[in-house]
Amino acid sequence: MSTRQHNIAVIAGDGIGIEVTASTLEVLRAVQKKVGGFELKFDELDYGSARYKAQGSYTPEGWLEHLRKSDAIFFGAVGDPDVPDHISLWDLILPMRQKFQQYVNVRPSAILPGIPPRITNAQPGDLDWVIIRENTEGEYAGQGGRTHAGTEWETATEVAVFTRKGVERVMRFAFETAQKRPRKLLTVVSKSNAQRYGLVLWDEVAEIVSKDFPDVKWDKMLVDAMTVRMVTKPKTLDTIVTTNLHGDILSDLAAGVSGSIGIAHSSSLDPTRKSPSLFEPVHGAAFDIMGKNLANPIAAIMSAAEMLRWLGEENAAEIIEKACKTSIAKGQTTGDLGGKLKTDEVTDVVIKLIEG
Amino acid sequence: MSTRQHNIAVIAGDGIGIEVTASTLEVLRAVQKKVGGFELKFDELDYGSARYKAQGSYTPEGWLEHLRKSDAIFFGAVGDPDVPDHISLWDLILPMRQKFQQYVNVRPSAILPGIPPRITNAQPGDLDWVIIRENTEGEYAGQGGRTHAGTEWETATEVAVFTRKGVERVMRFAFETAQKRPRKLLTVVSKSNAQRYGLVLWDEVAEIVSKDFPDVKWDKMLVDAMTVRMVTKPKTLDTIVTTNLHGDILSDLAAGVSGSIGIAHSSSLDPTRKSPSLFEPVHGAAFDIMGKNLANPIAAIMSAAEMLRWLGEENAAEIIEKACKTSIAKGQTTGDLGGKLKTDEVTDVVIKLIEG
Ligand SMILES: CC(C)[C@H](C(=O)O)[C@@H](O)C(=O)O
Ligand SMILES: CC(C)[C@H](C(=O)O)[C@@H](O)C(=O)O
Numbered sequence: 001m002s003t004r005q006h007n008i009a010v011i012a013g014d015g016i017g018i019e020v021t022a023s024t025l026e027v028l029r030a031v032q033k034k035v036g037g038f039e040l041k042f043d044e045l046d047y048g049s050a051r052y053k054a055q056g057s058y059t060p061e062g063w064l065e066h067l068r069k070s071d072a073i074f075f076g077a078v079g080d081p082d083v084p085d086h087i088s089l090w091d092l093i094l095p096m097r098q099k100f101q102q103y104v105n106v107r108p109s110a111i112l113p114g115i116p117p118r119i120t121n122a123q124p125g126d127l128d129w130v131i132i133r134e135n136t137e138g139e140y141a142g143q144g145g146r147t148h149a150g151t152e153w154e155t156a157t158e159v160a161v162f163t164r165k166g167v168e169r170v171m172r173f174a175f176e177t178a179q180k181r182p183r184k185l186l187t188v189v190s191k192s193n194a195q196r197y198g199l200v201l202w203d204e205v206a207e208i209v210s211k212d213f214p215d216v217k218w219d220k221m222l223v224d225a226m227t228v229r230m231v232t233k234p235k236t237l238d239t240i241v242t243t244n245l246h247g248d249i250l251s252d253l254a255a256g257v258s259g260s261i262g263i264a265h266s267s268s269l270d271p272t273r274k275s276p277s278l279f280e281p282v283h284g285a286a287f288d289i290m291g292k293n294l295a296n297p298i299a300a301i302m303s304a305a306e307m308l309r310w311l312g313e314e315n316a317a318e319i320i321e322k323a324c325k326t327s328i329a330k331g332q333t334t335g336d337l338g339g340k341l342k343t344d345e346v347t348d349v350v351i352k353l354i355e356g
Numbered sequence: 357m358s359t360r361q362h363n364i365a366v367i368a369g370d371g372i373g374i375e376v377t378a379s380t381l382e383v384l385r386a387v388q389k390k391v392g393g394f395e396l397k398f399d400e401l402d403y404g405s406a407r408y409k410a411q412g413s414y415t416p417e418g419w420l421e422h423l424r425k426s427d428a429i430f431f432g433a434v435g436d437p438d439v440p441d442h443i444s445l446w447d448l449i450l451p452m453r454q455k456f457q458q459y460v461n462v463r464p465s466a467i468l469p470g471i472p473p474r475i476t477n478a479q480p481g482d483l484d485w486v487i488i489r490e491n492t493e494g495e496y497a498g499q500g501g502r503t504h505a506g507t508e509w510e511t512a513t514e515v516a517v518f519t520r521k522g523v524e525r526v527m528r529f530a531f532e533t534a535q536k537r538p539r540k541l542l543t544v545v546s547k548s549n550a551q552r553y554g555l556v557l558w559d560e561v562a563e564i565v566s567k568d569f570p571d572v573k574w575d576k577m578l579v580d581a582m583t584v585r586m587v588t589k590p591k592t593l594d595t596i597v598t599t600n601l602h603g604d605i606l607s608d609l610a611a612g613v614s615g616s617i618g619i620a621h622s623s624s625l626d627p628t629r630k631s632p633s634l635f636e637p638v639h640g641a642a643f644d645i646m647g648k649n650l651a652n653p654i655a656a657i658m659s660a661a662e663m664l665r666w667l668g669e670e671n672a673a674e675i676i677e678k679a680c681k682t683s684i685a686k687g688q689t690t691g692d693l694g695g696k697l698k699t700d701e702v703t704d705v706v707i708k709l710i711e712g
Contacts, residue, residue: 085549086556094550118587119475144516144553154520156554160500164510191601193441194450197500198512200442224604227583228612231474245547248580249605256584 004038006311009070009276011092013048015285016295017076023297023347024074024304027320030351031308035316043070047092049080058091064099068275072307075280076300081287090142093278098136100275102268103166104173105135106306107251107282109258114328115337118259119231127234127258130181132174133247135268137166138198140244160245162198167205173271174241175213185238186218189226189246202243226250230257255282262296262336263324265303267310279307293342296334298324301350323353360394362667365426365632367448369404371641372651373432379653379703380430380660383676386707387664391672399426403448405436414447420455424631428663431636432656437643446498454492456631458624459522460529461491462662463607463638465614470685471693474615475587483590483614486537488530489603491624493522494554496600516601518554523561529627530597531569541594542574545582545602558599582606586613611638618652618692619680621659623666635663649698652690654680657706679709 012021025042032040045066047059058078060066067073073096078088096102109131111117113124143159171188178186188206192199203220210218221229223246229236230253242250255264264282281299289295302324309317332349333339341349368377381398388396401422403415414434416422423429429452434444452458465487467473469480499515527544534542544562548555559576566574577585579602585592586609598606611620620638637655645651658680665673688705689695697705 084556086552089549090552117476120473139514140550144551146553146557152520154557156518156557158495158516158518158551158554160514160516162512162514164508191604193445194496194601194604195500195514196442196446197502198514200440201502201510201512224608227605227609228617231587231609231612232617245550245601246605248547248550249583249602252580253583253587253609256587261584261588 004312005041006038006071007041007043007069008307009067009073010042010044011047011073011078012044012076013078013285014050014080015077015287015290016283017078017285019290019293019295019343020281020297020300021074021076023343024300026347027301027350027354028304030354031316031320034354034356035313035319038313038316048078049083049088052080052083052088052091058088064096067096068100070276072311073276073278074304074307075278077281077283077285079285094140094142096278097268098142100270100278101136101272102270102275102277103134103136103170104269104271105133105247106267106269107131107133107247107254107264109251109254109260109264111258112260112263112325112328114331114333115259119234119257121232122234122257129237129254129258130177130239131247131251131254132170132177132239132241133251134166134170134242134244136244137161137163138244160198162201164201164205167202168209171205171209171241174239175209175216175218178216178218178239179213181239183238184216186216187226187237187240188218188220189223189240189242189250190220191223191246193222199243223250227253230254252282262334263298263302263328265299265306267303267306269310277310279303279310293344294334295343296336297343297347298328298333319354320350323350326353360668361397362394362427363397363399363425364663365423365429366398366400367403367429367434368400368432369434369641370406370436371433371643371646372639373434373641375646375649375651375699376637376653376656377430377432379699380656382703383657383706383710384660386710387672387676390710390712391669391675394669394672404434405439405444408436408439408444408447414444420452423452424456426632428667429632429634430660430663431634433637433639433641435641450496450498452634453624454498456634457492457626457628458631458633459490459492459526460625460627461489461603462623462625463487463489463603463610463620465607465610465616465620467614468616468619468681468684470687470689471615475590475613477588478590478613485593485610485614486533486595487603487607487610488526488533488595488597489607490522490526490598490600492600493517493519494600516554518557518599520557520561523558524565527561527565527597530595531565531572531574534572534574534595535569537595539594540572542572543582543593543596544574544576545579545596545598545606546576547579547602549578555599579606583609586610608638618690619654619658619684621655621662623659623662625666633666635659635666649700650690651699652692653699653703654684654689675710676706679706682709
């Protein structure tokens with residue numbers, strides 16, 4: 001029987017990114033052994049702040065072309081107390097999303113058994129959302145500048161750019177996602193009352209695309225009112241699609257509301273599969289707990305499960321997710337979820353559950 | 357004894373705006389009679405969607421100059437199912453904020469006794485926030501456009517404009533607000549990791565202004581992480597300052613988290629007092645319940661109390677607020693707060709409490 005081979009570029013990065021990536025690779029090796037039929041080749045790269053401090057750049061020359069050869073990218077976290085965040089991010093993760101046309105960012109949230117609810121009117125099972133965030137343009141287009149910097153009359157701009165093509169493709173992905181889920185329910189979020197160009201376009205495209213999905217029930221919400229709905233009527237929501245910035249905000253809120261911030265993960269997808277997609281935990285470098293074996297590795301491990309699913313290894317993905325959920329339900333968790341275990345102990349629990 | 361006279365421009369507007377404004381004027385008349393020493397002159401204006409539909413414009417010619425003569429503006433709500441929101445808003449409320457340089461929007465939130473908490477780790481008294489939102493520029497600057505509209509290569513922009521002057525004045529107001537509150541605690545919210553021009557300016561100005569307020573303890577948060585903090589660690593927050601769009605989102609979230617969406621109100625202030633400031637409930641026109649005597653008038657009434665405070669009538673403001681809080685604590689509320697009363701009944705309860 002031939003073996004499916006997947007080349008994974010691994011960017012552990014900084015802070016706890018390094019620790020949770022180590023855990024994740026162990027888990028991936030365990031599931032590969034358990035399930036069989038596929039082989040993961042890890043290409044571990046030193047992109048990150050240590051490299052920046054030593055050599056003046058987060059990445060070597062030709063890094064995008066190098067990454068492009070991989071089948072998927074696993075990303076830990078990047079950020080450093082000594083480097084302004086806008087430099088580290090615009091040197092590495094944000095350009096990747098654009099260059100690889102990872103135009104869909106997928107952020108699932110659920111209240112899992114074992115995680116105490118954060119809002120008063122939702123129990124485990126009540127909340128199961130997927131946020132589809134536009135990931136390459138809008139408020140993260142990267143355009144803008146500062147004129148007369150430092151003077152009293154300094155003016156700075158941030159230019160959000162929305163293309164019909166860019167809106168249409170993510171909207172279509174969102175309707176497809178909603179259509180595949182049991183409730184076939186989609187909420188389109190914008191701020192088209194105050195933002196009357198790009199966000200009105202957003203709403204217009206939603207109307208057009210919806211015609212191709214007559215079985216999807218959908219509605220429109222303004223982003224401000226949406227936050228209230230998420231907190232007070234979580235059961236009325238299922239699939240959500242929104243712009244880059246609004247998606248950034250709402251997906252963190254979703255993690256907060258569901259109590260899952262410690263396990264939240266993010267997939268940046270190029271649905272055309274012309275470029276590699278990227279999978280990462282949401283938590284960031286978290287320097288306050290780095291090197292202490294305290295980080296929760298579950299977000300990174302669940303993110304790797306999504307990566308395997310994207311690569312066609314559904315069975316392996318499910319086994320990992322099941323192991324993660326079991327460890328949480330049993331309270332075998334790190335401190336952020338109320339447990340007493342260390343990073344390596346949670347990793348071991350998950351691996352044992354996978355080995356079965 | 358001479359009587360202080362205050363000229364109030366009253367824009368009831370549309371939908372339930374009309375109903376809650378009627379309640380508010382009754383309450384204002386009652387408190388004026390009770391307290392004495394001041395006289396309110398109401399200039400009731402027909403600006404709104406009915407006017408737009410009949411005459412093609414929300415406002416008559418010279419409306420801004422007319423409003424400018426008032427001491428304050430009381431606003432109900434504007435919006436109509438038949439008019440796109442971006443038209444109604446950019447014809448009336450949004451230009452006012454800019455023309456009158458109402459550069460501070462104040463949004464208080466608290467969990468009041470009688471209102472069931474929405475999050476699991478906060479009880480009445482635990483949460484008492486004031487959000488200071490920049491109200492004239494940033495993401496609501498109004499710049500942008502659509503090019504090649506309707507074509508496949510259509511591109512739309514929304515240009516957020518941040519001026520050093522604009523950021524500095526609202527930041528100063530926020531530090532002053534924090535300084536006057538018992539905890540002297542300020543959180544400065546931005547998204548300066550992804551938005552590296554206007555939002556980096558925002559953070560820089562915060563650093564500079566903070567030097568003048570050595571007794572204010574302040575920190576910086578990214579807007580996405582801020583939503584999580586609001587839901588999970590409400591007690592760590594007090595005064596919050598943020599940009600126009602982020603403030604729009606976070607202040608609705610604050611109302612949702614504290615369960616106070618039915619009573620949330622908003623003051624758009626020109627702290628220089630060169631132009632009139634505006635006071636309004638947050639709920640909007642709410643056509644689904646209009647004309648049914650179901651609207652909660654408390655948001656509008658509390659907003660009018662803020663207006664009196666702004667006009668120097670602190671005593672009258674406190675009497676109104678106390679009456680509103682008492683009615684809530686006693687459960688004498690409309691359906692949205694779990695009560696059984698109608699709009700006019702709640703109004704009567706508040707008036708009786710004021711009459712004492
Ligand atoms: C790190 C940051 C630039 C990033 C974003 O804002 O997109 C993060 O918050 C995320 O959601 O992936
Ligand atoms: C009506 C709308 C334009 C407005 C805003 O976005 O500012 C409202 O949501 C508010 O917060 O006052």
